Amino acid sequence: MANTTGRLRRPLCDLLGCEVPILLAGMGGVARWELAAAVANAGGYAMLGMVRESPELIETEVRALRAATDRPFAVNVIPSATDPALLDRQIARCLDLGVRAFTFFWDVVPETVARVKREGCLVLHQVGTPEAARQAQDAGADVLITQGIEAGGHVHGRIGAFALAEEVLRTARVPVVVSGGVGSGRGLAAALALGAQGVQCGTAFLATTEAFAHDYHKDRVVAAGGGDTVLTDVFVLNWPRGAAVRVIGNSITEGLGDRLLGHDPATLPREVIAHDSGQPLLRYSTDSPMRHTTGALEEMALYAGQGAGSIREVIPAAERLNRMVAEAESCLAALEERQ
Known part of the structure; x- marks a missing residue:
């Protein structure tokens, strides 16, 4: 579990049930149960990357994750890039399994958000533009993840992560999380100083021993x-x-x-x-x-x-998270001393 003085804790942590505001990106194929469990058990918030996966694999992964941790987690699917029939089966299986949180990405599909919200689930929605942020919030998203052009994998917008987050923060009524180019504690500290409530990391956790990447x-x-x-x-x-x-x-x-x-x-x-x-x-x-x-x-x-550029070795996910926490704590403590 991450060792923190409390400088990093934000209301987002209480909402998601994590100790520190570091989210594992729901990387398709890469964020399987082993990586998700490692991040969750270290105090972060985990997402299973189940983009276009079969309901059977989703069930296998959810059950394996629950056997490895009792921490909360989300399942990541992408409505606008998934065959509607498959998406329906994915969500139905997740709901049958008692999944309590979903992460969505790409175009906002209000009816999909509404479906899981009716079941009492949390919705985290990754967006790439201020307009998409407004759409996701209006659809009922509980958390907005602002993805900048620096991010690895599929990139929906063309705005830098911090510039996008700053614009979204002006009108957001829900917690905002910065994603894109953040792989260190300095990035986490910068996001919190900006007014965001956390960061989402993909590349930093891809280069870990538990990731399913080659x-x-x-x-x-x-x-x-x-x-x-x-x-x-x-x-x-x-x-x-x-x-x-x-x-x-x-x-x-x-x-x-x-x-x-x-x-x-x-x-x-x-x-x-x-x-x-x-x-x-x-x-x-x-x-x-x-x-x-x-x-x-x-x-x-x-x-x-x-x-x-800030990822110099493949290490266990918990070690990467703990290094980020320590570095962010140090940065924020230094800022406090200057005030």
């Missing part, structure tokens, strides 16, 4: 600096046109030259370059390499945010 992906994150990441929509198969992602530059992005954006999934070739548990994976798909992926890993989407 070791190759973790090693590339450790070796990368923020300037080694690029924003592109070439890794778009399985998602709507124009869905940009931030990845570590590789041979695919280098081959694009200055055409990183503007790709139409309908015109991209379907070529198998890797396999995962017997399933073929295509070049230009949104799939990133998981533990058991084999094939051309270098050509896949290697998600990472601009905060990668």
Whole structure:
């Protein structure tokens, strides 16, 4: 459990049932039960990344997570990027399992928010624009996660994380969490000083021993600096046109030259370059390499945010969280001394 003097505690912690305001991003495929349990048991707030996963896998993951921790958690699904029939089954299974919190992302789908709110569930909604923040809040979201353009993975907006958070904070009636480029305690302290109530971290927790990402992906994150990441929509198969992602530059992005954006999934070739548990994976798909992926890993989407420069080694998730807590405490204590 994180050791804190209380400088970091915010009302968000009471709402979510965590000790420190550090949220694990619901990274699809990466944030499975092992990583979620490690973050939760260390005092943070965990999310299971179940984007487009089967209800059966969701049940397996939820049960495994509950066996590993008694801490609260959320399940992350993406309504606008999931077949409606599958989404219906995902949410129904979660509700049957007694899941009490959901994280949503991309376009705001008010009817989906309303469905889980009617069941008494908390809703955390990640947004990339002030307008999306207003829509999510009006739909009933309990927490707004403002994702900046610095973030790894799918990026919905084009505004910096702190600039977006500052704008959203002017009118927000619910807690605001900063996401994008935050991988250290200094980033957490800055977010709290801005008036946000916490941070969400993806890249920082991808490079941990419990993450379900492939070791190759973790090693590339450790070796990368923020300037080694690029924003592109070439890794778009399985998602709507124009869905940009931030990845570590590789041979695919280098081959694009200055055409990183503007790709139409309908015109991209379907070529198998890797396999995962017997399933073929295509070049230009949104799939990133998981533990058991084999094939051309270098050509896949290697998600990472601009905060990668602060990640210098693969360590247990609890250790990363505790380092962030200690650093943030130190930063805030130094600010108090100057006042």
